[in-house]
Amino acid sequence: xxxxxxxxxxxxxxxxxxxxxxxxxxxxxxxxxxxxxxxxxxxxxxxxxxxxxxxxxxxxxxxxxxxxxxxxxxxxxxxxxxxxxxxxxxxxxxxxxxxxxxxxxxxxxxxxxxxxxxxxxxxxx
Numbered sequence: 001x002x003x004x005x006x007x008x009x010x011x012x013x014x015x016x017x018x019x020x021x022x023x024x025x026x027x028x029x030x031x032x033x034x035x036x037x038x039x040x041x042x043x044x045x046x047x048x049x050x051x052x053x054x055x056x057x058x059x060x061x062x063x064x065x066x067x068x069x070x071x072x073x074x075x076x077x078x079x080x081x082x083x084x085x086x087x088x089x090x091x092x093x094x095x096x097x098x099x100x101x102x103x104x105x106x107x108x109x110x111x112x113x114x115x116x117x118x119x120x121x122x123x124x125x
Contacts, residue, residue: 002111003111003112004108004109004110004111004112005110005111005112005113005114006036006037006093006094006109006110006112006113006114007033007034007035007036007037007113007114007116008035008037008038008039008045008092008113008114008115008116009034009035009037009038009039009115009116009117010038010039010040010041010042010045010115010116010117011038011039011040011117012040012041013040016038016040035116036093037092037093039092042117045115048088048089048092048094049094049113052085053085053089056075056082056085056086057089057094057095057108057110057111058111059071059074059075060095060106060107060108061108061111065105065106066103066105067103067104067105068082068083068086068103068104068105068106069103071106083104086106093109093110094108094109094110095107095108095109095110096109
């Protein structure tokens with residue numbers, strides 16, 4: 001299996017807005033090793049990377065399903081809630097949902113996570 005590491009940052013929304021504005025204005029250039037994916041809180045991160053979702057990622061990575069229906073059959077879960085969980089993880093770059101003419105195929109983009117958080121992460125106060 002090929003490990004795919006995703007670096008994640010935790011930054012409260014107001015601080016993240018200031019961070020992105022500074023980048024947009026050219027006042028700050030993100031360092032190459034900074035997280036590319038940001039969560040507003042540990043609570044949000046915990047919801048997206050719940051034990052259930054991590055188990056789902058492992059199943060997708062191991063079985064390489066050709067469709068969400070195939071994944072639903074493998075997991076015993078209903079397609080619609082499964083799709084909603086996958087859409088959420090797609091927004092954070094954890095999975096990719098590849099649309100073909102009749103199906104949507106889930107592909108794992110991250111299998112391991114490095115999480116950065118702290119009072120002074122991002123722009124200096």
